[in-house]
Amino acid sequence: MNGLNAADDRCTEDEHQRFARYLHELAVVRDEEEANLVARILRDPDPTMAQSAIVRHLDRRAALLLTDDGFTAWACAMSEISAQREFLTRRLREWTLLRSITAGEPWSSEEVTTGSDWFQRKAVEALSSPAALTLLAEAGRTRRVRADASRRLGQRHRSD
Secondary structure (H helix, E strand, O other), X not given: OOOOOHHHXXXXXXXXXXXXHHHHHHHHOOHHHHHHHHHHHHOOOOHHHHHHHXXXXXXXXXXXXXXXXXXXXXXXXXXXXXOOOHHHXXXXXXXXXXXXXXXXXXXXXXXXXXXXXXXXXXXXXXXOOHHHHHHHHHHOOOHHHHXXXXXXXXXXXXXX
């Protein structure tokens, strides 16, 4: 340790160093400290870099919590912190939709078909819902999504 406080460290680090440090801190943060850390990172002077670190964290945590009972509380906490960031808000909303489909909760065709390209690719990769996969095979935004969803449906039929 060089004896500098965290604020001094941030002043001497470039955005690449801070980004790497943020990813490490997010990977090891305790659950009870996560919200404070996310809020602190979002106050970084480089908002694009900070948001990039946070979206990686949200994607990692949401994937881990997708079938966990704690997902809803976690997503609500993260939504409050990132409410002023449109991209983060959308990503959390799309993870919540994935959660709803995975858990057999209500969802709408419109939510799925108007989801981002990222959402539709992630849905094809992560979901086993025949209804969602059929919808994406028929009305997915891109040829790739439609083809991958059709392939997943075909794999499901062969394994039944």
